[in-house]
Amino acid sequence: MSAIEVRDVTFAYASEPVVDGVSFDVEEGAFLGLVGPNGSGKTTLLELMIGLRRPDSGSVSLFGEPAVDFADGERIGYVAQDVANANGEMPITVREVVRMGRYPRRLVGCFSDADRRAVEDAIERVGISDLADRRVGRLSGGQRQRVFIARALAGEADLLALDEPTTGVDAESRESFYDLLHELNDEGLTVVLIEHDIGVVTTHTTEIACLNRELYFHGSPEAFVETDALADAYGGSQHVIHHDH
Template sequence: MEISQKDFCHRSIVSIDHVSFSYEHKKVIDQLRFDVLERDFVGVIGSNGAGKTTLLKMLVGLLKPTDGEIRLFDSPLSQFKDWERIGYVPQKNAFNPLFPATVREIVLSGMYSKKRIYRRLSKAELQKAEDAMLAMRIEDLADRKIGQLSGGQQQRAFLARAIVNNPELLILDEPTVGIDAETQIGFFRMIRHMHQHHHMTFIMVSHDMDMMQSYLGTEPQQVSGGIKFHVKHTHDPEDCRETNLTHSIGQIREMIGVQ
């Protein structure tokens, strides 16, 4: 069978098929269907308690759907093993000041998969961690204890951790909560750049309507229960040529424009 250009740059990244979820007897997600294609930017918007975080937790395997099926990169979630293809930044949790890990250790921990937790990292992998910290402009904080940093600095460390493997899919749950306005602008500029030039697909929960609508438009592609999905594709869906895979994580840094 001939593979068209459209198929090539529109692989299925996430497929959510009639998924429901209940906490004990409380149904939070009901028969949700949604597909995320390669190079989509999906903004997930909804009121408090609509089930956005629950949905993201199901996508990364932290919660199991009560019903329905989720596929990641065309594999059923239960069989999916390539977790390094996915970066995930959960909702912000302030770290206890006594938490012992340094920023570098946190970023390096993104490199370990479940089965390879004790292996030695190669020089190239160590360099990737330095690049990710540079990209997030936290290289000066590399040896500081994470618990001693501000909320925004901690969040940048977790973003560096999430991008260290150059993931194909980045899942972000309210990534700019607790970050000052100037840093937020730099952050959104950076993720737009990653979306347009680094061949990344995004799923992002945010309450920042201004940012979401300015990039993704005011009309949601889909409304399901209390959750709205706003979607933007990088380019004309028929055209794969805009992809520029020559950028490195280090170059993202140029785009941030914040101190």
């Protein structure tokens, strides 16, 4: 079954569409990398895919339901661009953030043993047990990203949507972060990732969608590197990507 079905979706902020006639499916258990130049509509498309925006035309369905009316919000873990770097002064701890993963199911009332176990398991799964009582604002960028992943895992999310999660994260933490995503994907979690580093995307994902307002490519990373989709999508600016030293 498809986790997400995008059907001929068009969306514009003003008159000029930023996403134009895009269609593709994301199967359950896929690890999709969404690539494209700056301003190519990647973030907007991701927001359309998880129902944060309503398409001007076309439709998006999420686990078989219309995405904008999707009721089981806790099935989706979304980490917006730069959210991990925002709100650094709020004295909230790692455990308090991970507990939020349970909030959609338990808006009021005491946490059950199952809730508490899910929180502790999620903290352990992403390897931040030693940081559980630290303030989120005091962590490094890579550690903070793990907190957000743990929050989604605590909510037993089926889909993880990440918008450039490793911006400003050092290379080593970045590598181990993608290893973690890879493992979680192997365990059955569907992942949609926006990433500007094409190398990361081609090595870690199972499929790639290349976007610049329109969809230029959707398929396996192996097929992607064989095509000219990247050059086409980046258009005239392609020479900027390749440096000859």
